[in-house]
Amino acid sequence: MSKVYVIGATGGIGNQLVKTLLSRGVQTTILVRDPSKAAGLFGESENLTVVQGDYADDAAFKQSIVGHERLFLLVQDFKNMPAIKRNFAQIAYAAGAKQVVDISSGSVSSPWRQHQIATSHYCSEEAIFNLPNRGSYVALRPTQFFSNHFFGDHQTIKFKSAIFGSAKPDSTVPWISPTDIAELAANVLTEPIEKHGDMVYSMTSEVLSGNDRAQILSRVLGKDVKYLQISAEEQYKAYVERAHFPHSVAYGFVDAGESNFQISPALSIVLHRPPQSLEAWLELNKDKF
Incomplete structure (x- = not known):
């Protein structure tokens, strides 16, 4: 080999x-x-x-x-x-x-x-x-990686039972x-x-809104988690101060806007199994939330 x-x-x-x-x-x-x-x-x-x-x-x-x-x-x-x-x-x-x-x-x-x-x-x-x-x-x-939840969501879930984002609650993001x-x-x-x-x-295995993710988190963690919309400025500040992103990266994440991405239908062919869902990934990592 x-x-x-x-x-x-x-x-x-x-x-x-x-x-x-x-x-x-x-x-x-x-x-x-x-x-x-x-x-x-x-x-x-x-x-x-x-x-x-x-x-x-x-x-x-x-x-x-x-x-x-x-x-x-x-x-x-x-x-x-x-x-x-x-x-x-x-x-x-x-x-x-x-x-x-x-x-x-x-x-x-x-x-x-x-x-x-x-x-x-x-x-x-x-x-x-x-x-x-x-x-x-x-x-x-x-x-977007499921592990991007470690940019700050894991902390706000612990202490505020909420995830935050500048996108509208029903706007979708590819994961x-x-x-x-x-x-x-x-x-x-x-x-x-x-x-x-x-x-x-x-x-892309899943296309999820903030509300979708909050519902999945609530189900996995066994507590009520909300998605709360914040301003673009607040989201940018969180990326810079919590995730320590440079300006160009933080701005890129905030400015990405609503997603036009679709689920990649053929991923299972090259993975030789179905892709992992956010729910399954959270089950394996829920001790961090």
Whole structure:
């Protein structure tokens, strides 16, 4: 089975991906700033190689990518994302990698340069796709993660029995489980490269309003949870102060507006199971609320 190299291994999605790959017996290499953090997350495994480095450490990556056929990319630096992703992909392809799997965003399908998040991911995809003599390039385009509830909703539910947002109570937003993102990435990284080729996988499992989410939360947590609409200014302030988002990201979330996204009907084909629902994800994480 092909060796897999993972960039972004210690975040929520990368963490689940690495554990899934190791459970399947895949030889996996991760590039991390802090090897002790990786040891705490993954323990010891004969199939895991930990390389210390970061986005700017070309030397460590160039040496350690040799012998890997697959590269997984998850980069959180929105400002420098296109350059970072292009650099990693270019080095990997030149070293013999045959496939790059990139966590992009559903926002790429939004109007051109609608906000910073969409622009960063669009330019990243374009930069990798246009590399000369590249191998396979698969882009996963998830919409909002269920784990975005940890940006502040988990606290307001605990102390105010409410979730807050600037969207109208019945306005819908597209959602996907981070577990599904990690598992789809693992499937693409372990199945035949030619099967997935240059596929783009849109990832929306549920389209829910604030009221919908409040009802699901109430059912799972066994208490009455309300959705309360606040101003755009209040929502922006919450993202900046609680989630510590930079201006461009916080503004992008608030300005996204009502969703035109539809549920991705074919996800079960590549996941090999039905996508996880918000209710199921909350059941597994309800101790945090």
